[in-house]
Structure formats: structure tokens, C-alpha cells
Amino acid sequence: MRKALPADLVRYRLLVGAACFLVLFNLLYTLGAFCTGQPTSPPLIASLLYVGVLFLARRAATVQPPAALMLTGMTLSVVSACLQGDTPFASTHAIVTLIPVIAVYLAGARVGLFVTLLVLGTLSVGYPTYFTLAGLSLSIPTPGLFWFMHVFSGLCLLGAWGVGTLHNLARDSAQSSLERTLKALQQSENKLSNLLESTDDPVLSLDRQGRLIATNSAARQFHLQCFGKAPVVGQRFWMEEPERQQRWAPYVAKVHAGQRARFEDEYEVQGSRRLMDISLSPLLDTDSQPVGMTVFARDITSRKEAEARLGELHRTLVDVSRQAGMAEVATGVLHNVGNTLNSVNISTGLVMDRLRQSRVSNLARAVQLLREHTADVPSFLTQDPRGQKLPDYLTAVSEQLQEERDALLQEMRALSEGVDHIKSIVSMQQRHASTAGMREEVAMPALIDEALRLHAASFEQLGIRIERDYASVPPLSVDRHKLLQILVNLLSNARHALMESPREDKRLSIGIRRDPDGGRVLIEVTDNGVGIAPENLTRLFTQGFTTKKTGHGFGLHISALAAAELQGRLTCSSPGPGQGATFTLELPLAAGPES
Numbered sequence: 001m002r003k004a005l006p007a008d009l010v011r012y013r014l015l016v017g018a019a020c021f022l023v024l025f026n027l028l029y030t031l032g033a034f035c036t037g038q039p040t041s042p043p044l045i046a047s048l049l050y051v052g053v054l055f056l057a058r059r060a061a062t063v064q065p066p067a068a069l070m071l072t073g074m075t076l077s078v079v080s081a082c083l084q085g086d087t088p089f090a091s092t093h094a095i096v097t098l099i100p101v102i103a104v105y106l107a108g109a110r111v112g113l114f115v116t117l118l119v120l121g122t123l124s125v126g127y128p129t130y131f132t133l134a135g136l137s138l139s140i141p142t143p144g145l146f147w148f149m150h151v152f153s154g155l156c157l158l159g160a161w162g163v164g165t166l167h168n169l170a171r172d173s174a175q176s177s178l179e180r181t182l183k184a185l186q187q188s189e190n191k192l193s194n195l196l197e198s199t200d201d202p203v204l205s206l207d208r209q210g211r212l213i214a215t216n217s218a219a220r221q222f223h224l225q226c227f228g229k230a231p232v233v234g235q236r237f238w239m240e241e242p243e244r245q246q247r248w249a250p251y252v253a254k255v256h257a258g259q260r261a262r263f264e265d266e267y268e269v270q271g272s273r274r275l276m277d278i279s280l281s282p283l284l285d286t287d288s289q290p291v292g293m294t295v296f297a298r299d300i301t302s303r304k305e306a307e308a309r310l311g312e313l314h315r316t317l318v319d320v321s322r323q324a325g326m327a328e329v330a331t332g333v334l335h336n337v338g339n340t341l342n343s344v345n346i347s348t349g350l351v352m353d354r355l356r357q358s359r360v361s362n363l364a365r366a367v368q369l370l371r372e373h374t375a376d377v378p379s380f381l382t383q384d385p386r387g388q389k390l391p392d393y394l395t396a397v398s399e400q401l402q403e404e405r406d407a408l409l410q411e412m413r414a415l416s417e418g419v420d421h422i423k424s425i426v427s428m429q430q431r432h433a434s435t436a437g438m439r440e441e442v443a444m445p446a447l448i449d450e451a452l453r454l455h456a457a458s459f460e461q462l463g464i465r466i467e468r469d470y471a472s473v474p475p476l477s478v479d480r481h482k483l484l485q486i487l488v489n490l491l492s493n494a495r496h497a498l499m500e501s502p503r504e505d506k507r508l509s510i511g512i513r514r515d516p517d518g519g520r521v522l523i524e525v526t527d528n529g530v531g532i533a534p535e536n537l538t539r540l541f542t543q544g545f546t547t548k549k550t551g552h553g554f555g556l557h558i559s560a561l562a563a564a565e566l567q568g569r570l571t572c573s574s575p576g577p578g579q580g581a582t583f584t585l586e587l588p589l590a591a592g593p594e595s
């Protein structure tokens with residue numbers, strides 16, 4: 001019966017307790033009767049019957065067989081005692097009311113009603129009738145009271161059965177509700193346990209003193225690896241280490257105040273350091289008062305290592321982007337220098353050709369003739385046919401040399417302008433390189449014009465018309481070199497888009513304006529080139545993505561990174577293929593520290 005349901009186990013214990021009481025009661029009654037000189041056998045027989053109930057209860061698998069034997073014994077004992085003692089009011093004895101109560105409790109309402117009616121018919125109807133027919137009621141002074149007492153005794157038996165039945169119904173209802181609640185609680189506990197066991201992260205609950213309430217297998221395994229022993233429910237979990245207790249103390253105090261806490265803590269697990277992300281949540285009672293906390297832990301060692309590698313990769317990428325940007329700028333510089341050198345070479349070739357075709361050698365021969373006739377110069381000039389032609393010849397040579405000098409001066413002037421242009425391009429690049437990484441006040445129109453000058457020659461050769469629309473904006477505090485890289489990249493992309501376009505009216509527009517909110521400056525580079533397909537717009541700034549045949553997919557990616565480092569943003573829009581594109585660089589007017 002120890003494995004029976006709780007309700008059956010309670011009935012069983014009541015049965016055993018009542019049987020033991022009745023055995024003791026009947027033995028004492030028998031002993032008292034023997035001592036008074038009125039020995040009687042029914043109590044002794046009843047004691048043996050109740051001992052039989054105990055033996056049967058010891059071996060029975062259910063409470064019904066010993067309960068039936070006990071009820072039978074109680075009924076027979078009471079009836080035999082009444083018949084033997086000739087007691088007129090036997091049905092009014094207090095012990096009689098125990099029979100329907102115990103019957104209802106042990107055997108249920110129906111069996112209890114049967115037993116109650118049997119006792120009622122025997123003691124409240126049969127026994128008074130027997131007592132009357134036997135003439136024993138003549139000794140009672142008031143015969144009407146005799147039947148009145150027995151009738152109301154029967155009503156009391158029915159009332160005892162009714163009260164017992166109501167008690168049983170209430171008890172069964174409460175027991176059923178309790179069982180359903182316990183079952184629902186067990187199901188909830190199973191679901192919670194399955195949920196906790198489904199995660200590889202340690203999860204545990206502690207009371208206010210830090211004693212372990214519950215834990216999952218991951219937490220048990222982690223505790224075993226860290227501290228060399230498995231955690232025990234009811235013992236302190238992490239308070240064994242004073243240093244860790246001090247680290248946890250401010251967070252635990254915060255949780256005990258009803259707030260959440262989150263921090264990182266290091267553990268040594270099998271010789272390696274493990275970084276754990278710890279989240280503490282308060283456990284609240286029905287009054288919303290903290291009575292403990294739930295600890296969630298997650299191993300973030302790999303994530304931190306990946307973040308460190310990602311940070312290093314980002315720094316390397318930034319360095320590479322700067323180098324790539326410098327290479328792009330240098331390419332523009334070399335392109336413009338190359339174009340200028342072409343004109344320098346042309347001017348140099350013309351000067352060389354002029355010098356080779358010069359009449360200076362003929363003048364030298366004329367001078368040689370004069371030297372040969374130094375003694376008779378007048379007669380040589382007047383009488384010698386060669387001397388007569390010499391003045392006209394010298395006049396013609398001098399005029400020709402004057403023309404050659406003017407032409408050479410013009411070419412040398414162009415050559416000097418080309419060299420000066422090369423010097424200005426190189427000095428501009430040196431100026432940008434010397435200020436890379438430093439913030440300075442930059443006028444946007446001037447910087448955009450410098451970026452345009454780097455592509456001026458190629459724009460002119462391709463017949464690209466440049467349109468400027470500069471709104472009045474204050475100077476921005478930015479990294480001049482980084483911003484120039486972005487602009488050069490955008491202009492280079494626009495140039496390629498216009499080169500691949502079959503349009504005759506190639507146009508590139510660059511504008512500066514404030515956004516409607518007034519907190520940012522927008523630099524827009526718009527071309528009417530080949531445009532961008534809608535499916536490519538979302539991938540345009542992804543590393544390695546390119547639509548050019550010879551592209552590397554790096555320029556726009558590093559430009560977007562550089563814009564983010566300037567607390568800005570680089571975006572693109574295009575109506576579609578063949579309809580051009582617009583790149584918009586957003587920069588804050590009041591810049592914070594660079595990321």
C-alpha cells in the first residue's frame with residue numbers, strides 16, 4: 001500500500017489506526033468487565049476480528065477487503081452488544097455514529113449508505129421493535145420517548161452519512177484538483193527541464209544565500225571541469241572562491257534589488273582560459289520580492305577570439321584601403337602627369353626640329369667668308385659676286401633666325417607651363433599625403449575641384465561635360481586624404497560608366513547640398529552612363545563585387561568603409577541599366593571622433 005495513490009494511502013492509514021484503537025478499546029473493555037465480575041465474550045471476539053483486519057490489511061493490495069471486514073466487525077459488535085445488554089437506548093450510543101462516518105470514508109458513499117441503512121434498520125427500527133414485542137419497554141416510564149429517541153438516532157445516522165458523503169466529495173474534489181495541479185506542475189517541470197537540458201549553455205538557480213536550487217547538465221559538467229567536483233543542491237555554488245565572490249558581489253546585490261545584471265568572467269577549464277558571458281535575473285515570489293536568482297552563462301571565448309581577428313582584419317583592410325586609395329590617387333596623378341608629359345615631349349620635339357633646321361650653320365659659312373677677306377672687305381663686298389650677295393643673305397638669315405627665336409620661345413613657354421603643371425600635381429599629392437590621418441577644416445568645393453583636376457585630362461579626352469552645383473555649406477572637420485580617396489574613387493567609377501556608355505552627350509554632375517534636417521552635408525556624383533541593375537544595388541558595396549570586366553571589387557567597398565570611419569554613409573541609386581547612377585556621400589556637419 002506504500003505505492004498506492006495518496007487518497008488510498010490515507011484511507012489505509014485510517015483503517016489501520018481505527019483497527020488498532022478498536023483492538024485496544026475492546027481489550028480494555030474485556031479486562032474491565034472481568035475485573036468487575038461481569039466477564040463477556042463479544043468484546044474479546046471483536047478484538048480478534050480487528051486483529052484479523054490488521055493481518056488482512058498487511059497483505060491486501062487494496063483497502064477494500066480489510067475495510068469490509070472492519071465494517072462488518074463494527075456492525076456485528078454493536079448489534080451483539082445491544083442484544084446482550086438489553087440496553088433500551090443502544091442506537092443513541094456515540095460509537096454508533098462512527099459506523100456511517102468510517103463506512104463512507106473507507107468504502108465510499110454507496111457502500112456507506114448500505115451500511116448506514118443496515119445499522120439504522122437494525123438499531124433504530126429492529127431493535128426497538130424487538131424491545132417492545134419482548135415487553136421490555138414496559139419498564140420505561142415514558143414509552144413515547146423511547147421511540148422518539150430511536151427515530152432521531154436513525155436521523156442522526158443518516159445525517160452522519162450525509163456529512164461524511166459531503167466531506168468525501170469535497171475531499172475527492174480537492175484531491176482531484178490537487179492531482180491535476182500536481183500533474184500540470186510536473187508537466188511544466190518536465191518542459192522546463194527539457195528546455196534547460198536542450199541548451200549547451202550552463203543554467204542554474206540560486207537562493208539569496210547562494211545555495212544551489214536547480215541546474216542543468218551543462219552547468220554540472222562545467223562546475224565539474226572548473227572545480228573538480230559536481231555541484232550539490234543546497235550547497236553554495238560559486239561562493240567557495242573569495243576572489244570570485246568579490247567580483248560577483250556588486251552584480252548579486254543588483255539582482256537582489258530586483259534588477260538584471262550582465263558581465264563577463266574568466267574561468268580555467270582543463271588548463272585553458274574560458275571567457276563566459278554571465279546573465280543574472282532575479283527570482284521573484286508572489287509579492288514580487290527577490291528570493292534568489294537565475295544564472296545563465298555562455299562561453300564566448302571563440303566569439304571574442306573571432307572579434308579580435310575581425311578587428312585585426314578590419315585594421316588590415318583599412319590599411320589596404322588607404323594604400324588602394326593612395327594608388328587610385330597616384331594613378332590619377334600619373335595619368336595627368338603623363339598627359340602633361342605628352343605635351344612636353346611634343347614641345348621638346350618641335351624645339352629639336354627647329355634647332356636641326358636652323359640657318360645658324362649657313363651664318364657660320366658667311367662669317368668664314370668675311371674672315372677670309374678681312375684685308376679687302378670693301379672690295380669683296382662690292383666687286384666679288386659672292387660678297388655682293390652677302391648683305392642680302394645676312395638680312396634674310398637674321399629675319400629667319402628671329403622667326404626661329406620667336407617659335408622656340410613659344411615652345412619653351414609651353415614646355416615651362418607643362419613642367420609647372422607637373423610640379424603642381426606632385427605638390428598637391430605631397431600635401432595630401434602629409435596630412436593623411438589628421439582632421440582639418442576642409443572647404444568642400446575646393447576639395448572636389450582638386451579631385452576633378454586629377455581626372456581633368458581624361459574627362460577632356462572622353463568629351464565628358466562637367467556640371468557643378470555647389471550650395472553654400474560650412475567647412476567640414478574631416479580627414480582630407482580619406483575624403484579625397486572617396487571622391488577620386490567615385491569620379492573614377494563615373495568615368496568608367498561613361499566610357500562604356502554609347503551616349504554622345506556624356507555628362508557628369510557633382511553637387512553639394514544640406515539634407516532637409518540640416519545636420520548633414522550631401523555630396524552627390526551623378527552620371528548618365530551605363531547605370532546599375534536593381535539586383536546589383538544591394539551588393540554594390542560588398543567586398544569583391546564588381547560589374548567591370550577588369551575590376552577587382554575593392555574601390556566602392558573601401559570607400560564605404562572610409563565613409564563610415566568619417567561617421568558618414570555612402571549610398572547609391574539608379575533608375576536601371578542605361579539610365580545612369582547617383583552616388584551620395586553623407587557627412588556630418590559636426591563630426592565626432594573617428595571610428
